[in-house]
Amino acid sequence: MREIAIEGLTLGMCLSKDIYNDLGNIILSQGTEIAEKHLDYFRKHGIYFVYIEEIDDIISRDRYKNAMAHKLKDLNHAYGEVLSQFKTLYFEIENKNYTFDINAVKEGLMELIDTLLSDNDILGSMRVIALDENYHFTHAVNVAMLSAMICKWLNLDKETIYMASLSGLLHDVGKAQVSQTLLFKSDDLEAEEFEQLKMHSRFGYESLKNNPTIPKAVLAAILFHHERSDGSGYPSGLKEEQTPYFARIVAVADVFDAITSDKIYKKGVSSFKAFTIIKDESFRGLDPNISEVFLSNIAAFFVNNRVRLSDGREGEVVYINKYALNRPLVKVSNAFIDLSTDYSLEIEEVIS
16 A cells, blocks of 8 residues: 555555545545546545555555455355254254254364354355245344344453354254244234243243253343333343343344344345344333444445445445444435435335
8 A cells, every 4th residue: 555646546446544524524445446437536625645555555455365365165064064053952952852952063063153253244255145945044143243242342251252153153043842834924913922932932942951961041041022111022021130141142142133134025125125124223221222333344245235225225344333323424425315314215224
């Protein structure tokens, strides 16, 4: 990276730093290829020097991309292994065999989490994995991964991260004893049906409570991950810190993946809409500290992602406003749209 006068710029060079206007807003983002229109803009607005990428920067970037490709391949493999192990475990519970040894599953899960933590790009990682499986299986693995990341962002130790991820993986195993018709019903559940579905957390706990290889903290997360801070949750109506810590972590991960995942009968909401939902829920149901840490960290992964706006246009997220995580600055063609001030638009979908 080096600073260069605009007179020395050549078309096709790439910016290595964002360019801001006097109000502190990004007007050109890092990686933009210089075109004639940019030179005219620089001259018109009194921009005399910019930072551009040099050949070493490009080589380093290519090496990084290659390294990431290998890491994502490793993560894809580890994800598939855990998914396969979880499916076997799920069917064991479905057949009322509760005496399995969780340690084999835990070893595979630890490998997945170690691979995940080594590159941190959880969203990119989850998107490259082919999710053509039953939602309930992939949801379990996704919640395990998200729970691990939450613990990392909370600066918790490795053993705690592993325990939380295991809690996430097993949180919904009780659904193995719920009617498949009920689980995959596309219409709204009747009140009686919802009461049956709510039993899954107790089913999971009762199924595994006598298994000596399942830690008690994990059992508590299975039983209480649907409790809410205001006492509106189930099965016990616990409030605030009455709910075990892992259950509160899993609750945030569970909600995020559940509302953003596509299902056979319903398309998931965009991650940015999910930010709004979780923020709102943190005022009454989800743990506010865990929610805040989760949102502030996960939002950063969406910079440089392509999105579709509510008017059909596509653009690129170039800046996340920490005071309005769900309404970032989006570059559309040659214009910048600040969604934190323009409420006529919103992000409908994250494309890539």
